[in-house]
Amino acid sequence: xxxxxxxxxxxxxxxxxxxxxxxxxxxxxxxxxxxxxxxxxxxxxxxxxxxxxxxxxxxxxxxxxxxxxxxxxxxxxxxxxxxxxxxxxxxxxxxxxxxxxxxxxxxxxxxxxxxxxxxxxxxxxxxxxxxxxxxxxxxxxxxxxxxxxxxxxxxxxxxxxxxxxxxxxxxxxxxxxxxxxxxxxxxxxxxxxxxxxxxxxxxxxxxxxxxxxxxxxxxxxxxxxxxxxxxxxxxxxxxxxxxxxxxxxxxxxxxxxxxxxxxxxxxxxxxxxxxxxxxxxxxxxxxxxxxxxxxxxxxxxxxxxxxxxxxxxxxxxxxxxxxxxxxxxxxxxxxxxxxxxxxxxxxxxxxxxxxxxxxxxxxxxxxxxxxxxxxxxxxxxxxxxxxxxxxxxxxxxxxxxxxxxxxxxxxxxxxxxxxxxxxxxxxxxxxxxxxxxxxxxxxxxxxx
Amino acid sequence: xxxxxxxxxxxxxxxxxxxxxxxxxxxxxxxxxxxxxxxxxxxxxxxxxxxxxxxxxxxxxxxxxxxxxxxxxxxxxxxxxxxxxxxxxxxxxxxxxxxxxxxxxxxxxxxxxxxxxxxxxxxxxxxxxxxxxxxxxxxxxxxxxxxxxxxxxxxxxxxxxxxxxxxxxxxxxxxxxxxxxxxxxxxxxxxxxxxxxxxxxxxxxxxxxxxxxxxxxxxxxxxxxxxxxxxxxxxxxxxxxxxxxxxxxxxxxxxxxxxxxxxxxxxxxxxxxxxxxxxxxxxxxxxxxxxxxxxxxxxxxxxxxxxxxxxxxxxxxxxxxxxxxxxxxxxxxxxxxxxxxxxxxxxxxxxxxxxxxxx
Numbered sequence: 001x002x003x004x005x006x007x008x009x010x011x012x013x014x015x016x017x018x019x020x021x022x023x024x025x026x027x028x029x030x031x032x033x034x035x036x037x038x039x040x041x042x043x044x045x046x047x048x049x050x051x052x053x054x055x056x057x058x059x060x061x062x063x064x065x066x067x068x069x070x071x072x073x074x075x076x077x078x079x080x081x082x083x084x085x086x087x088x089x090x091x092x093x094x095x096x097x098x099x100x101x102x103x104x105x106x107x108x109x110x111x112x113x114x115x116x117x118x119x120x121x122x123x124x125x126x127x128x129x130x131x132x133x134x135x136x137x138x139x140x141x142x143x144x145x146x147x148x149x150x151x152x153x154x155x156x157x158x159x160x161x162x163x164x165x166x167x168x169x170x171x172x173x174x175x176x177x178x179x180x181x182x183x184x185x186x187x188x189x190x191x192x193x194x195x196x197x198x199x200x201x202x203x204x205x206x207x208x209x210x211x212x213x214x215x216x217x218x219x220x221x222x223x224x225x226x227x228x229x230x231x232x233x234x235x236x237x238x239x240x241x242x243x244x245x246x247x248x249x250x251x252x253x254x255x256x257x258x259x260x261x262x263x264x265x266x267x268x269x270x271x272x273x274x275x276x277x278x279x280x281x282x283x284x285x286x287x288x289x290x291x292x293x294x295x296x297x298x299x300x301x302x303x304x305x306x307x308x309x310x311x312x313x314x315x316x317x318x319x320x321x322x323x324x325x326x327x328x329x330x331x332x333x334x335x336x337x338x339x340x341x342x343x344x345x346x347x348x349x350x351x352x353x354x355x356x357x358x359x360x361x362x363x364x365x366x367x368x369x370x371x372x373x374x375x376x377x378x379x380x381x382x383x384x385x386x387x388x389x390x391x392x393x394x395x396x397x398x399x400x401x402x403x404x405x406x407x408x409x410x411x412x413x414x415x416x417x418x419x420x421x422x423x424x425x426x427x428x429x430x431x432x433x434x435x436x437x438x439x440x441x442x443x444x445x446x447x448x
Numbered sequence: 449x450x451x452x453x454x455x456x457x458x459x460x461x462x463x464x465x466x467x468x469x470x471x472x473x474x475x476x477x478x479x480x481x482x483x484x485x486x487x488x489x490x491x492x493x494x495x496x497x498x499x500x501x502x503x504x505x506x507x508x509x510x511x512x513x514x515x516x517x518x519x520x521x522x523x524x525x526x527x528x529x530x531x532x533x534x535x536x537x538x539x540x541x542x543x544x545x546x547x548x549x550x551x552x553x554x555x556x557x558x559x560x561x562x563x564x565x566x567x568x569x570x571x572x573x574x575x576x577x578x579x580x581x582x583x584x585x586x587x588x589x590x591x592x593x594x595x596x597x598x599x600x601x602x603x604x605x606x607x608x609x610x611x612x613x614x615x616x617x618x619x620x621x622x623x624x625x626x627x628x629x630x631x632x633x634x635x636x637x638x639x640x641x642x643x644x645x646x647x648x649x650x651x652x653x654x655x656x657x658x659x660x661x662x663x664x665x666x667x668x669x670x671x672x673x674x675x676x677x678x679x680x681x682x683x684x685x686x687x688x689x690x691x692x693x694x695x696x697x698x699x700x701x702x703x704x705x706x707x708x709x710x711x712x713x714x715x716x717x718x719x720x721x722x723x724x725x726x727x728x729x730x731x732x733x734x735x736x737x738x739x740x741x742x743x744x745x746x747x748x749x750x751x752x753x754x755x756x757x758x759x760x761x762x763x764x765x766x767x768x769x770x771x772x773x774x775x776x777x778x779x780x781x782x783x784x785x786x787x788x789x790x791x792x793x794x795x796x797x798x799x800x801x802x803x804x805x806x807x
Binding site: 069113115122136141167177250255258262267270311370373379381410414439 | 473493548555556591671794802805
């Protein structure tokens with residue numbers, strides 16, 4: 001037997017083993033974190049050679065989509081306080097259950113005009129303020145039960161200061177938020193000037209800052225239900241020890257739960273390092289990807305496909321070896337970090353992103369999907385290549401940010417951060433009216 | 449700690465930018481979930497999760513439909529304290545924005561690409577779904593139809609408004625679309641040249657020859673009732689607190705004004721007067737606009753007549769429907785949205801917003 005024949009036999013045997021594994025992989029039991037979209041047959045065979053489309057099941061095969069969903073039962077609506085001052089916070093907590101216990105993880109809530117199981121409402125001296133306030137409990141597929149919001153007394157008093165807590169999502173991280181606290185005065189005789197801020201995030205952690213801005217990462221929260229509900233708090237302290245407290249409700253969608261329940265796919269969650277691409281001296285970008293999941297069985301990585309995105313051009317799709325990642329398996333509750341992935345954008349200057357689609361299968365037979373992107377950083381603006389800044393206020397902010405940060409180039413986030421820290425006041429705005437903007441050439445659309 | 453100033457600023461009179469880019473492929477849709485704003489409230493009160501949607505063209509632009517926050521009426525009126533024309537025909541409506549504008553819309557305080565403050569606040573989730581489920585790249589066909597066949601108007605800041613072919617001008621963001629999308633998913637031109645984000649995408653699917661989205665589009669009366677009550681509460685709360693959609697302008701400017709009207713407490717046809725706050729009137733006006741398309745009145749009987757009539761329903765297409773989430777189900781071709789087959793793919797950016805320099 002020649003070496004070539006031996007190789008053919010080995011390849012054929014390997015293919016047969018893979019085929020046998022694919023055919024039998026659905027026989028194991030599932031104890032998935034999310035309820036199996038189950039009762040339904042296991043995932044249809046995912047053929048490694050198949051192109052990306054149609055690798056998932058039909059929606060008519062997923063129980064969570066098609067089975068009769070019954071409205072939940074609201075057991076109790078609990079008010080933190082029976083009486084508050086005008087503008088004072090009151091925490092409303094909803095307790096409910098689904099007629100079918102399997103549907104309990106789908107429960108989510110709305111109180112007044114805000115979502116969450118624990119929601120902050122504020123006292124109002126307007127007697128009509130709560131005329132239309134309701135508590136809604138939603139079950140699977142959005143079926144709902146509604147009760148009126150219990151009444152509470154609003155006394156004729158008002159705090160001199162209020163602390164409003166707001167939040168926003170941050171880019172390139174799955175669930176990292178920036179929280180901001182702002183003191184609002186209500187006819188106070190003297191200003192409240194905070195010097196430190198103590199934050200509680202509703203997940204058992206707390207921090208302290210000297211500025212009214214903090215970041216918090218919720219990406220590792222358990223995803224055993226459709227929604228996670230948190231009450232985020234901040235206490236601002238003045239130098240005298242005087243304090244003002246504020247809270248807000250935060251509700252995050254658990255996409256891993258939802259993807260499994262409604263689409264029958266285990267989602268891989270990713271986090272790039274570094275967070276934004278940085279070109280080295282050779283113009284290449286190197287990234288690592290950290291991947292994890294919320295399934296309770298290990299995940300095997302089987303396939304890696306990459307798409308090169310070109311502005312206005314046709315994207316190219318290619319299969320690459322899953323070994324490129326250096327991740328064969330990701331255990332339950334574990335995080336795997338890839339090998340460095342290096343893209344030399346000098347070789348392909350028109351490519352602005354290389355998109356990686358990761359596919360696999362769980363030990364109990366569910367398809368797995370995730371993605372990440374290695375991107376070309378923007379080329380800094382030059383006199384020859386740039387989009388003109390015609391807004392004189394934006395121009396003044398750019399100049400201020402460059403001065404304060406000592407950087408030749410600044411970003412939107414740099415400017416916004418300085419704004420929040422109060423460093424964008426008294427700008428020197430060019431009094432000359434902005435130059436009329438010439439319409440840019442409308443770019444072409446790529447062909448399908 | 450801030451670094452010492454090292455960059456000469458006074459001699460530099462010209463600034464420019466390079467746009468951030470995002471990894472959403474051409475023909476894919478992207479969905480967002482926001483915590484605040486009246487549109488998000490209506491959708492969430494219907495049991496839905498996503499609150500905004502858009503489609504990527506693959507040429508550095510996305511198309512979406514959105515509106516700036518309407519301001520108070522130029523002269524106060526108890527019968528319509530909010531700027532009625534701005535509420536009726538939300539600006540800019542359907543627009544095509546570049547990635548820098550999308551970054552600001554998503555993460556910043558900015559609203560639509562044409563400037564102003566948006567109606568969605570507190571974005572908490574952002575992902576994309578591809579439109580090539582049957583290898584025909586139908587999503588790109590829909591995107592290309594919007595780019596090549598819809599009439600467009602350049603409005604500055606790299607932004608284009610677009611409209612319905614045969615319409616009377618650029619398309620507006622019409623809140624009533626959430627109650628009745630007026631067959632936009634079959635190519636009809638709705639009243640006031642209207643659309644909202646997700647009905648725009650259903651329209652693009654139909655107009656590109658990829659069929660009508662007909663995928664759990666009707667919502668029962670209980671949803672209509674819940675949505676209107678929640679919307680009223682949200683507008684009232686935001687107005688009172690000076691946050692969000694209404695920005696406190698109404699309460700700050702007109703908070704001391706008292707309006708009288710007949711209440712619902714009536715004896716022998718004579719109704720006792722009530723004195724609603726300006727925030728109640730604003731909430732009534734917005735609720736009227738959502739429920740009936742009548743945006744120039746704060747007469748609460750209008751939206752009560754929809755909320756309290758058990759036969760009223762809503763027919764619309766939500767972002768969750770476009771993405772194939774919950775009971776909407778999914779497929780690769782009509783009657784499903786052509787993007788609904790895909791799972792949620794993570795969105796990545798090439799930089800933290802646009803990069804600016806001066807010379």
